Amino acid sequence: MRLDNTVEVETPEQVCFRFRVAGPARRAWAYLIDLAVRAVALLVVEIILLLAGGRHLGSSEAVVSSGTLLFLFVMEWGYFVAFESAWNGTTPGKRVLRLRVVKEGGYPLTFMDSMLRNLLRTADFLPVGYLLGVLVMTWDGRFARLGDRAAGTMVVIEDPVKAAPAISLEPPPSDAELAAFPHRLALPLPEREAIELLLRRRDLSPARRVELAEMLAPTLQRRFGVSSDDPVRFLALVFHLAVGGSGAGHSPPSPTQARP
Amino acid sequence: MNRTQDEFVAQRKPSWDELDGLLAKKSLLYKLPPASISRVAGLYREVCSDLMRARSAGFSAEIIDLLDALSARTSAALYSAPPYRWAGLRELILTGFPVSVRRHARFLLVAVALFVLPALLGFVGALHSRAFAIQVMPESMVAQMEKAYADMGHGRSGTTDSMMASFYVYNNVGIAFRCFATGLLFGLGSVFFLVYNGLLTGVVAGAVTAAGHGKNLFTFMAGHGAFELTAIVISGAAGMVMGYALVDTGPLSRWASLRLKARDLFCMVMGAALMLLIAALIEGFWSPSSVPPMVKWAVAGLLYVLVLSYLAFAGRASSRRPGP
Numbered sequence: 001m002r003l004d005n006t007v008e009v010e011t012p013e014q015v016c017f018r019f020r021v022a023g024p025a026r027r028a029w030a031y032l033i034d035l036a037v038r039a040v041a042l043l044v045v046e047i048i049l050l051l052a053g054g055r056h057l058g059s060s061e062a063v064v065s066s067g068t069l070l071f072l073f074v075m076e077w078g079y080f081v082a083f084e085s086a087w088n089g090t091t092p093g094k095r096v097l098r099l100r101v102v103k104e105g106g107y108p109l110t111f112m113d114s115m116l117r118n119l120l121r122t123a124d125f126l127p128v129g130y131l132l133g134v135l136v137m138t139w140d141g142r143f144a145r146l147g148d149r150a151a152g153t154m155v156v157i158e159d160p161v162k163a164a165p166a167i168s169l170e171p172p173p174s175d176a177e178l179a180a181f182p183h184r185l186a187l188p189l190p191e192r193e194a195i196e197l198l199l200r201r202r203d204l205s206p207a208r209r210v211e212l213a214e215m216l217a218p219t220l221q222r223r224f225g226v227s228s229d230d231p232v233r234f235l236a237l238v239f240h241l242a243v244g245g246s247g248a249g250h251s252p253p254s255p256t257q258a259r260p
Numbered sequence: 261m262n263r264t265q266d267e268f269v270a271q272r273k274p275s276w277d278e279l280d281g282l283l284a285k286k287s288l289l290y291k292l293p294p295a296s297i298s299r300v301a302g303l304y305r306e307v308c309s310d311l312m313r314a315r316s317a318g319f320s321a322e323i324i325d326l327l328d329a330l331s332a333r334t335s336a337a338l339y340s341a342p343p344y345r346w347a348g349l350r351e352l353i354l355t356g357f358p359v360s361v362r363r364h365a366r367f368l369l370v371a372v373a374l375f376v377l378p379a380l381l382g383f384v385g386a387l388h389s390r391a392f393a394i395q396v397m398p399e400s401m402v403a404q405m406e407k408a409y410a411d412m413g414h415g416r417s418g419t420t421d422s423m424m425a426s427f428y429v430y431n432n433v434g435i436a437f438r439c440f441a442t443g444l445l446f447g448l449g450s451v452f453f454l455v456y457n458g459l460l461t462g463v464v465a466g467a468v469t470a471a472g473h474g475k476n477l478f479t480f481m482a483g484h485g486a487f488e489l490t491a492i493v494i495s496g497a498a499g500m501v502m503g504y505a506l507v508d509t510g511p512l513s514r515w516a517s518l519r520l521k522a523r524d525l526f527c528m529v530m531g532a533a534l535m536l537l538i539a540a541l542i543e544g545f546w547s548p549s550s551v552p553p554m555v556k557w558a559v560a561g562l563l564y565v566l567v568l569s570y571l572a573f574a575g576r577a578s579s580r581r582p583g584p
Binding site: 009017019062063066068070072073076077102106116120122123149152158167189196197200 | 264265266305308311312318320322328329331332335336339340348420422423425426427429430433434437438440441442444445449502515518519522523525526529530
């Protein structure tokens with residue numbers, strides 16, 4: 001069984017995208033927010049109706065109760081469908097938690113999909129509090145509740161991702177430093193990834209960074225025959241060379257740089 | 261070709277930002293000017309190849325996630341249909357709804373039987389024995405119903421009408437939706453709601469008739485019954501279609517078999533909901549009005565003919581194209 005929460009979708013161009021699907025907890029929060037939004041909306045409508053109904057004495061009761069009933073109906077059966085259709089698979093609660101409903105192929109859902117998945121909330125709700133829905137979700141790699149399965153939809157997480165900033169070596173590597181390294185530096189991918197992870201982590205204290213680097217550095221220092229008293233700088237240099245950064249002895253010739 | 265990740269990002273980032281900007285402009289791609297659409301298509305192919313390169317070069321997870329999200333968003337924008345068209349509503353009424361009801365006529369007949377037989381049972385039972393009636397619903401409610409229909413016949417005030425119409429929308433459309441949705445439990449929920457609502461309707465009619473106000477009740481029910489009872493039965497039938505699709509799957513998986521029926525189900529339920537909205541208006545404003553019973557019966561007959569011939573004949577010309 002896969003414990004991953006990503007789903008792979010292949011497009012007609014045979015490109016695979018990975019989506020992160022949302023689990024029950026995150027979706028429950030979104031649901032609670034939507035519930036609160038509806039409660040507040042109902043309160044506002046009640047106040048407006050009471051104020052409006054008060055002007056026509058005698059009919060106020062009928063105005064308030066018919067307005068309330070119609071609004072309750074719209075909130076119960078129309079809220080999710082309206083938002084998901086108008087906001088491309090999101091509702092206020094889903095926006096807060098960065099969730100979006102999409103088709104299993106990653107496409108936007110249609111009005112029909114939204115209608116089906118939300119009508120079938122009734123079945124997911126059974127016997128009480130979405131128990132059946134949550135149970136069914138745990139059975140499925142996409143965390144699809146009954147409504148999602150019938151409509152062929154899934155709820156994905158859309159955390160904003162930014163390109164990682166470049167790893168800079170401060171100060172820039174000196175020729176003397178680079179000269180100590182072998183001409184060709186072969187570094188297996190897992191090791192490179194480990195070093196990159198260490199260098200990119202922003203939440204490490206300097207002491208912890210040094211501590212972790214001290215565990216990685218000695219092996220590599222022995223392998224390359226380089227000695228260094230700053231393990232973090234040493235690893236940064238290794239990474240710089242491993243990803244094809246220019247070294248002292250094998251940098252491309254340039255007119256301003258005299259070669260030894 | 262053997263670039264570092266940082267060089268790769270630095271070189272390609274302007275394109276990614278451009279694509280991101282184009283997608284952010286309009287939620288629907290076709291609203292962009294034609295030149296921009298072609299540009300999006302070109303950038304999409306570039307980003308796809310960037311993604312492949314980043315994966316094979318083993319770049320860091322952040323950059324792969326970024327490209328994943330960007331290309332997935334573009335793909336969705338390029339290949340999606342517009343999320344909703346208002347023309348869909350017209351098509352639903354003119355063809356979609358009646359055609360899908362006819363396609364599942366056998367389920368409709370079963371649903372009618374599941375509603376009508378308990379209704380007859382409830383009617384006969386409550387007519388002959390009050391003990392039977394109060395087995396099905398609380399005595400206070402039976403008494404309330406009897407009183408309500410005893411007073412009927414001289415109309416209600418206009419404000420109560422609008423309130424009752426709203427109540428019928430809330431209550432009846434809700435019943436229809438629940439009757440459909442619980443059909444997902446292999447049809448059992450729909451069967452239960454059909455039988456239960458049939459029995460309840462029958463008992464009310466029987467108890468009120470036994471109290472001597474049968475004429476008031478049937479005159480009241482006749483007008484909206486054409487829409488209301490038919491719609492409840494259709495939504496129950498839709499629920500059973502859904503449940504049966506999970507049982508008789510043919511060569512497909514259960515959910516694939518259900519999804520084949522999704523369009524029909526949608527048409528049936530939406531059609532039933534529209535019928536119930538009409539029914540609520542009739543039930544709120546026309547049925548309790550002080551129009552002479554003869555006129556009400558004539559109109560009721562006309563509405564029945566209208567509803568049944570609509571379901572039987574509407575959209576026949578266009579229903580020959582292959583269904584889903």
